[in-house]
Amino acid sequence: MRERKMAWTAMPATLRRLVEERLGAPVTRHQRAYGGYGPSVSLRLQAENGARVFVKGAGPESNEVNWRTIPYEQALYxxxxxxxxxxxxxxxxxxxxxxxxLLEDLGQGGRVPPWTPERARAVMSDIARFHATVKPPPVVLPLPPDVGGNWTRVASDPVTRSAFMALFAPGTGAAAWLDGTLPALRAAEDDFWSAGRLSPEVAGRSVFLHADIRSDNLRVRDGRLILFDWAAAAIGPAIFDPVFFLPSLVAESALDPEPLLAHYRAALQSHGIAIDERAIDAAAALTAGYFAAAAGLPVPPLLPRLRMVQKAQLGPALRFATGRLGLPFPELL
Ligand SMILES: Nc1ncnc2c1ncn2[C@@H]1O[C@H](COP(=O)(O)OP(=O)(O)O)[C@@H](O)[C@H]1O
Ligand SMILES: [Mg+2]
Known part of the structure; x- marks a missing residue:
């Protein structure tokens, strides 16, 4: 099951001509690029003169999110x-x-997985370098508050709660586990926003975040991190990026998240930015809540693999959060 992706040959001739004018010659090779989970246009093109380009965009088969975020990504670039x-x-x-x-075509080189400890460490230190050194451009929006509050949603909205509970085998005591752990998870999650407002010693200062770091949005080329898909980029507490990223890394590898997080913190510290344990707990609870409130919901029509990837991240995110908070961990289906 893959996303619907517009083929080059299905695009209007006028549009293709406009792209070919930029390339300086007719397109001779074209390939749809899969990797993301949405219906954006994503194509690799090569022209007769050897010029290559990656095309990302919104078209007739794209959704409202693509249409809203393509101009945002453009402004960031x-x-x-x-x-x-x-x-x-x-x-x-x-x-x-x-x-x-139109973006530089990164080709297939540097794709992950497979992850190695070196690649994972390179990603962590380059995220830290990005956080510490790149000034947020004026167009960046703040991290939306609805990134948080998901454990409260699980607690108060019966639809969200039962979608989450459906991810556990019946008879495994999941409902009792949830009732027992929700107060601690909610309290930790709420801390994220208060920690974000607190001093830099607690939260790591508010930085320019990518806010959607996952293997399908990056390459590790010659030991250097390249990030693309800046649709969710935001200003927020630095700790968000590594903690949101780690569950996907764990789902794709056998790597241990804690040493990698330590690597990120040390790299950030070398730039004079410290992150407190409490902020990590808060980001861990927030991230687990994000996947808990989403993974069991119905599959959106244009995103057939979204729930699958969210479920894959939920387990590691929940294990990480419950581990940090000293809570029991429930086995998911
Ligand atoms: N500049 C690029 N060069 C080569 N491949 C790319 C490039 N940007 C993205 N891709 C590939 O295309 C996929 C989709 O692009 P992305 O920008 O992540 O959009 P979305 O996730 O919205 O579909 C990525 O997962 C990646 O595999
Ligand atoms: Mg993507």
């Missing part, structure tokens, strides 16, 4: 702030019903 950590920006093309960004 145009701000220049992403230079050095992202693919090079090569402009945009618009046509009735289409909005395309």
């Amino acid at each position: 145009e701000s220049g702030a992403l230079a050095g950590i992202a693919p090079a920006y090569r402009g945009s093309v618009t046509h009735t019903g289409w909005h395309l960004l």
Whole structure:
């Protein structure tokens, strides 16, 4: 099961001509790029003159999220702030019903998984370097508050609660586990926002976050991290990025998250930014809540693999959060 992705040959001739004008020659090779979980246009193109480009955008089969975030990503690329950590920006093309960004084609090199400890450490130290050194451009939005509050939603909304409970085998005591742990999970999650407002010693200062770090949004090329898909980029507590990323890494590898987090903290500390244990607990609870409130919901029509990947991250996220908070861990289905 894969996402619907618009093929180059299915695009209007006028649009293709506009892209070919940028490339300076007709396109001779084209390939849809899979990896993300949504219905954005994503294509790798090569022209007769050898020029290559990656095209990301919104078209007639895209959803409201794509249409909202493509201009945002464009503004971030145009701000220049992403230079050095992202693919090079090569402009945009618009046509009735289409909005395309042209990016450096990173090819297939540096894809993960497979993860190695070296690659994982490179990602952690480069996230820290990004956080410590890249000034947020004025266009960046704050991290939306609805990233949090999910354990409260599990507690108060019966639909969210039963979708979460459906991820556990019947008779395993999941409901009793949830009732017993919810107060601690909610308290820790609430701390995220208060920690974010507190001093830099507690939360790591508010930084420019990618806010959607996962293997399908990055490459590790020559030991350096390249991040793309900046649709969720935001200003928020530094700890969000590594803690949100680690469950996907654990789901894809046998790596232990705590030493990797220590590696990130040490790298950030070398730039003079400290992160308190309490902020890590808060981000861990927030991240686990995010997946707990989403993974069991119905599959959205244009995102057939979304719940699958959220479920894969829920286990490691919950294990990490409950481990840190000293709570029991329930076995998921
Ligand atoms: N600059 C690039 N060069 C090569 N491949 C890319 C590039 N950007 C993204 N991709 C590939 O295309 C996929 C989708 O792109 P992405 O920007 O993550 O959009 P979305 O997740 O919204 O579909 C990625 O998972 C990756 O495999
Ligand atoms: Mg993506």
